[in-house]
Amino acid sequence: MKFRSRKNIFSYLIFAFTAAIIIFACTQGYQEEGFSLSIIPLYIISLIILVFLGGMATTHYIVTPSHIIYKCGFINGKIEINNIHEIVKGKTMYVGFKPALATKGLIIKYNKFDDIYISPETNDTFIEAVLKINPGIKITPHL
DSSP states (O other): OEEOOOOHHEEEEEHHHHHHHHHHHHHHHHHHHOOOHHHHHHHOOOOOOHHHHHHHHHHHEESSEEEEEEEEEEEEEEEEEEEEEEEEEOOOOOOOOOOOOOSEEEEEEEEEEEEEEEESSSSSHHHHHOOOOOOOOEEEEEO
16 A cells, blocks of 8 residues: 655745755856856756655655555665554654654654654554554554
8 A cells, every 4th residue: 555745834845945045046156157157056956956856756655565665765665564563653753764754744663773754644544554464563642
């Protein structure tokens, strides 16, 4: 079962702010140095914007009978569902590995010390799909 990542206004604001700064920096470089010196940073910055847009467009999670597969731009991976011991619902993880685009998602704790933050469109539907495979997972709601 495939789940797209939820996107919130914060993701779009970060992208818009980054793009505005980049465009401003490029226009300032063009005005001061001429076109030839400002073209290289423009290419680099355009590449950064494309990578960010690619991440926003391709972030999704797939629940298979044995794994959760995640993809966020160039970041891919999978987690064995039988190794998951807890899912924290509705909490945002600010540090660590986060192939997610929104807040108030799910923190999946697996193996002994590993965790990952994801933000499927609907937390409840995602949890139901995982619990069908491994009903022994502890679900902890964030208060």
